[in-house]
Amino acid sequence: MWFVRRLLFLLLQVSLCWGGSEPYRREVHLDAVSGPNSSVSNLLHVRAVGYSDTIHYVWGTLGAPTVLLVYSNSSKSTLNVNWTKLFSPFPSGAVRIEPAESILYSTAIAFTKIFEYDDSNNTANFSGAPESAFYPAYNLADFVWGDVSKTLNTTALSAEFQGVNASDPAKHFQNGSVSFRVSAYKEGSRDLLPPHLLYTANCSKVEFVMAEVAPRGKKSRFVLEMVTxxxxxxxxxxxxxxxxxxxxxxxxxxxxxxxxDVQNHSRAQGFLQWKAVAYGDPSSSRAEAVPCRYHQLHNVSETWPLPDLAVAFFGEDVREHYNVEALNVSFGVADGEFYEKHNYLIWSAVLGFGTPPRDSFSTLVIAIMAVALGMPAVLLIVGFITMCILKKKRYSEYEPIN
Known part of the structure; x- marks a missing residue:
């Protein structure tokens, strides 16, 4: 047994050495940005400053909730907003990251619609559902969004955009809301709550939350549409x-x-990453896990109305220079529970620049596997050595008769 204890002690020391390296850190600033004559802040700027670069996340609810992800090779780059132009009919150029020549990469993701459909057969087959099964979609550009500055937490590096349907005659949003929670990170680690997403200093997190929104059917399922x-x-x-x-x-x-997916693979790019699961309660308990799936990207360059924030940064001719594609994430599984059970849904994803985080076995699991797989071999070797020693000892104690 002393050997087993010694082996476990050595494995623990190795795991501590693996975890002892200092992680890469960024200096993170989180600011609610409001115009000079505006009583409500609808822009959130996350600035993650590295040794010689900066990742800018600019969130806004000027239209559909949208985030700009901009990577600059300058640690001094800043956000500049021309509020007069931003609220004008032609907002092109109103939002800038300066110096402009420091920008090496930029992209945007807009959260545009929430689809609701009646899954009467409990198949969770969003793409195969008949058109008659769908209720009118919730267009998030038409929602009224609260003041993000009131939810700003500079210590926890978090903020929340909370919205309600502006036109709600049936009062489905009487006690409910849709939220997008934003969190920023100074260094890499793992989220405390399920699904325990892995993140780095090059990441931020977004949580999509539907709380107490009354479904329009007993067997309603929901789908979130994103445009990138x-x-x-x-x-x-x-x-x-x-x-x-x-x-x-x-x-x-x-x-x-x-x-x-670009031709020049040497250049790092942006990403959105998530586990294939959402949850039906605020604590994200395993018992209330709701599997989710993504559907095929499809081009919407000619049909999607661009949000003001995207036009303000990329310009009026954005469709000429950018591919505009939509992605749907549906929630629920065949024969599973419906949203009505808890009237709650939360889904998390990390948004960042560079190489997406990759899960690997924890040092604890590696130690357990090493013990489980190594012990039989160790016992065989120890047993063989013991037998050899005993055999040699027995022969050495034999006294020959002259």
Whole structure:
């Protein structure tokens, strides 16, 4: 047993050495930005400053909730907003990151619609549902969004955009709301709450929350639509990364991600990454896990009305230089529970620049596996050595008769 204890002690020391390296850190600033004559802040600027670069996340609810992701090779780059132009009919150029020549990459993601459909057969087949099963979609550009400055927490580096349907004659939003919670990170770690997303200093997090929104049917399921922009020398693509390790999200083995697919692979790009699961209660308990799935990207360049924030940064001719594609994420699984059970849904994703985080076995799991797989071999070796020693001792004690 002393050998087993010694082995476990050595494995613990190794794991501490692995975890002892100093992580890369950024200096993070979180600011609610409001105009000179505005009583409500609807812009949030997250500035993650590195040694020689800056990642800017500019969130806004000028139209559909939208985030601009801008990577600058200057640690001194700043956000500038021309409020007069931003609120004008032609907002092009109203939002700038300066110096402009420091910008190496930029993209945008807009959260545009929430679809609701009647899943009477409990198949969770969003793409195969008949048109008659769908209720009128909630257009998030038509929502009224609260003042983000009132939710700003500079200590926790978080803020929340909370919205209600501006036109709600049936009072489905009488006690409910839709929210987008934003969190920023100074260094890499893992989220405390399920699905325990892994993140780095190059990431921020967004949580989509539907709380107490009355469904329009007993068997309603919901779908979130996102629209993304990518320069025409490349395009976005979706990937699924599978792992046998479900240590942090039991029974969930799929990590989904929306990444940039460009010709020049030497350039790092933006990404959105999430586990294939949402939750039906605020504590994100395993018992209320709601599987989710993404659907094929489709081009909406000719049909999607651009939000003001995207036009303000990319310009009026954004469609000429950027691919505009939509992605749907549907919530629910065949024979599963419906939204009506709790009237609550929360889904999390990390948004960032560079290489998406990749899950791996924790040092604890590696130590356990090493003991479990190594002990039989160790016992065989120890047993063989012991037998040899005993055998040699027995022969050495024999006294021959002269």
């Amino acid at each position: 922009l990518e320069k025409k020398n490349g395009q976005k693509r979706t990937d699924s990364v599978w792992s046998i390790d479900d240590e942090y999200t039991p029974t969930i083995f799929e990590m989904a991600q929306l990444i940039s």
